[in-house]
Amino acid sequence: MTTRDTLPQYRRLYELLRKQITDGVFVEGDLLPSENELSTLHGVARPTVRQALASLVNDGYIKKQKGKGSIVSALPRGIGILSVAGTSAALSSMNLKTLIVVKPLVMRWPDHFIFSLPPGIRESGCIMLERIRLVDSKPLFYDINHLPNVNLPRFTSRSFENKSLFDILRKDYHIQVVGGEQRLRAIRAGKKIARYLQIREDAPVLHLERRLDTNRVGFSFYSSLYCNTSVHALFGTF
Amino acid sequence: MTTRDTLPQYRRLYELLRKQITDGVFVEGDLLPSENELSTLHGVARPTVRQALASLVNDGYIKKQKGKGSIVSALPRGIGILSVAGTSAALSSMNLKTLIVVKPLVMRWPDHFIFSLPPGIRESGCIMLERIRLVDSKPLFYDINHLPNVNLPRFTSRSFENKSLFDILRKDYHIQVVGGEQRLRAIRAGKKIARYLQIREDAPVLHLERRLDTNRVGFSFYSSLYCNTSVHALFGTF
DNA sequence: AAGGTTTACTTGTAAATACAAGTTATTATT
DNA sequence: AATAATAACTTGTATTTACAAGTAAACCTT
Secondary structure, three states, X not given: OOOOOOOOHHHHHHHXXXXXXXOOOOOOXXXXXXXXXXXXXXXXXXXXXXXXXXXXXXXXXXXXXXXXXXEEOOOOOOOOOXXXXXXXXXXXXXXXXXXXXXXXXXXXXXXXXXXXXXXXXXXXXXEEEEEEEEEOOEEEEXXXXXXXXXXXXXXXXXXXXXXXXXXXXXXXXXXXXXXEEEEEEEEEOOHHHHHHHOOOOOOEEEEEEEEEEEOOOOOEEEEEEEEOOOOOOEEEEO | OOOOOOOOHHHHHHHHHHHHHHOOOOOOOOEOOOHHHHXXXXXXXXXXXXXXXXXXXXXXXXXXXXXXXXXXXXXXXXXXXXXXXXXXXXXXXXXEEEEEEEEEXXXXXXXXXXXXXXXXXXXXXXXXXXXXXXXXXXXXXEEEEEEEOOOOOOOOOOOOOOOOHHHHHHHHXXXXXXXXXXXXXXXXXXXXXXXXXXXOOOOEEEEEEEXXXXXXXXXXXXXXXXXXXXXXXXXXXX
């Protein structure tokens, strides 16, 4: 059970301000109420307010300037690559469609997996999911995801059409990405990648491999993404 | 009026602990001294210690666990160019050399710069710096940096041999990167890039363009980096 | 010896207070 | 009217104090 009643005050203030920003109560360039104002407004001490604001800075919602105030940043935070968010969030403004290449499938972990697996994970196998993301009807990403096959009820029967894997994990399974590791390479497209992305063989392709760590201890999942960057660059803020 | 040339206490403690971690005084899995110990050791209050530790957490050097302590994380094994801080740490363990292609040079900003410049920056020109980084005597990346030519005394006469631009800005000018924007592409190496990186023309190359925002208002600098990822992948944690 | 309990640590949250330092609008001076 | 000084804000740094909550080892009890 989640302790929403016992949520720390600074966390509650963070959630409130975050919602106000995402809901458009404050827009880019706006100044938040000053720390003292927020302090009296919500009946907490200034250090508590500062703790909330520090989290907002950390997550890229605001920037602070000494002597001036807390300035709201641009909302469409294209995150994606460096921060903790999925690729769907980064592309929300675009005409994005998802094509399922391989539906969620329980299988054995690959023998030579790029990342080392935590103990006890390999035994129960993994769930694999392959998708192609289309932007303006042209294939842009091809991504392969591997998740530990532990305590994810009805996962394989879920629909992943035009849905963010991150969102499904967060909303339906209360799993949040809290960090991870990534490796980036520019490679030549092989036969398979060239076919999926509809590009020439040997065309340069971005290959991004990621381990996504979550709030569930020992639960990390893995993403291997191939991206045709000839038209769209991968874009991100951090 | 003399500007205070001393760092804030929490910054100084951050630098000290950071150095001890990168120097191997503390290795992965070690516990740092407790907050109270650090407090009495360095003669600062615990909130000040916590401020320093929070920065170390933010930069990925440690992880904190309630009831246990501050646990030193593993240093990035690859080329940690994607992390906001701690780039030099990743490189220090490797046989890294830097070759200056173009020494820091004051010039006009390029007419068609990839990023839009803040107001008042274009007028005073920019400092450009081109380098090639060699790992095990083989060129790995070629990077072009543009910095605003404002209030950076003696910058052009500094040595950048085997030194991180981030470190010099942070330590000598109190400029810290607080965020930014990046664009990633996989491209084919042109003549110039192929020569600099000693690879075949048309070989796939990673192109990373970044705007680095700092704690100094209006002071952003820019980096364009070409990387041969055939041997080493670009590595990052988040 | 094995098990649970206590105790002494650790970090997390929160408050009140103080002053430094940057920004901006107002006021006073020239 | 233009300029300089001032006042009234803002965030930044730092201390002290207090208690809550998680961890682990020492301690008892069985």
